[in-house]
Amino acid sequence: MARHQKTFTVGWLYPDLMNIYGDRGNILTLLKRAEWRDFDARLIELGRGTTRRMDEVDVFFFGGGQDREQALVYEDLLEQKQPPLERAVAAGAGVLAVCGGYQLLGHYYQTAEGERFPGIGLIDVRTEAGKRRFIGDVVVDSALVDIQPTTLVGFENHSGRTFLGPKAKPLGRVRVGFGNNGEDHTEGCLQGGVLGTYLHGSLLPKNPHLADHLIRSALRRRGITDLAPLDDAVELAAHGKILARSAR
């Protein structure tokens, strides 16, 4: 009988509809980096109408969508996904939410006309529509202490302005770009196992240290605290290119 292999499971919320900014890169990065360490890496696709096996997920991913698609997942998120997602996070699962996904996990999104669409309130953030779209490269000095290098790089494209409440801590401070709201220099949020951010690009491929942080944090509840090092020269070269040109 084959040696019992450790599993690592990614749950992708609405892979067919919330995938606008190359979000598959985040999924591939999580899965490959687990595989390269001899984990049995599994992907569970969580489309509309299913909550199957959400309790097996180590890291959830929730990406951004176009307006039409976002409207289509909204009802399902509030009525079906919210309870099992809350249970999983309470049990130590991680969540990476980008852009639209980040906004939907907060308290609400307020349109330019003042109409409020409630989110699921998993994180203590609120978002308001802004006039100008924030588009461009972003460099963040991360607040995470267990990652090396301490910078994160990505690309932002959003008109929402997100503000953090007291329970949510910023993922970091923007060195280049706008971040959460273009006012307070913060970018993203950290609250328990949930990491919300506006960065795509995709985010994790050029930030392998952040990918490993997510994997490690989620596996801690299963008593796994160390991940074998990988050769990240290719990833960090791409990371370094963005740092270098942003510094010019």
Next chain:
Amino acid sequence: MRRTAAVWAGKATGVLSRFSRLGGGTTLPGDVARAIDPDVLRKLSRDLKHGAIVITGTNGKTTTARLVTWLLEGAGHSVVSNRAGANLIFGATAAALERAGANGRLQADWGVFEIDEASLERAVDEIQPRAAIVLNLFRDQLDRYGELESIAKRIEAALARLPDESHAVMNADDPRVAEIGLNLKRKPLWFGLDDPTVATHQLPHAADARTCPRCGASLIFDAVYVGHDGVYRCPNGDFARPAPDLAATHIELHGFDSIALGVSGVRIELPLGGLYNAYNAIAAFAAGSALGFEPTFIANRFGTVQAAFGRQERLDAKGRKLNIVLSKNPAGFNETLRTAVDLAGGHWFLIGLNDRRADGTDVSWIWDVDFERLRGRARVVVPAGNRANDLAVRLKYAGVDALPPETNPAQAIDALIAETPEGETAHLLCTYTAMLDLRAELVGRGWAKPYWET
């Protein structure tokens, strides 16, 4: 008078721009002339003896325009058309200027203009085309164009302004294009593909229009041809692919060399490869039919067309054949990869990714491209362009062994030539400005012609 002044100023700018090698003089003259007379394109368009055709959509504009132009020229007409990529209103204006005489009058029978989705409304208004072809709508350069939905709305607004006697020629296989067409007051002329032997049944990851516009249910695809273009229906019966008026059947694919297809009782042998070119051919055929050309005449003419600049352009380089294929968004890239790997059996590749404004400054979309198709098939892949490093990461996670990233075009070409055996073909799949950079290098080496001569 004002028009004449605008025409002269524009023409002078074009000559200077080419002379000074600032570029091919493809859009700047349009800017200058429009500043002097904002109505210059409207006035010049009225001079066209038979009228104009505009072509829009995410992919295939240049090749379709080439086919329509070739058809009209074959019938003895003189045609004015904008050059590849110069597809904003300024580019169309510049093209019209170039053919205007000293009296400020445009001397041509037809205008054939490829028009960027965002410029279409203005173009329809000014050009008053006799036919507007809508090819497809895929995600492309979200940082620049915004979401698909807003583009679709702009196209719909533009088509609503078409003159009464004009034709909307539209792709029935693209759910988002069909949705626009079904909202129009007059029924469009629908085109599509009907050949299950070239279809798959799985939507690619990056498919956008996958839900019913009426009820939001996930569409059922009975056939998938290119991207989200195929034969689809809503499970609740709220929406379905309109029946094509002109459908391509019995499709044969021969690598990058050619395709053959049947339509209206004739057989078209097109010397361009890839299933995506079946759409360009059937779209141009439909427009030709709408304008009254006989099927046999169109088919004969299409059989002798040449590839447009940077679209399956073949060059000889030190005994190797280079095939340059513009690949600028996930839907387009997936098709050029499929053609190069599965149909042409390619082994040697250069992938060029730039992030300049014309390419899109956000390169996230490379994660929507199925580069996994190269795994185990490609012998050499050179990641090139100013974002070669991002490509190298993408290829690593696709399990594709690639050479080190090479941002310098000359060195990227050297690496490709060194690895490609003599007599073999290397495929260069590139975004727009990455293609221009590589081409400039190839022109410098005498392996390619400058683009104003293509």
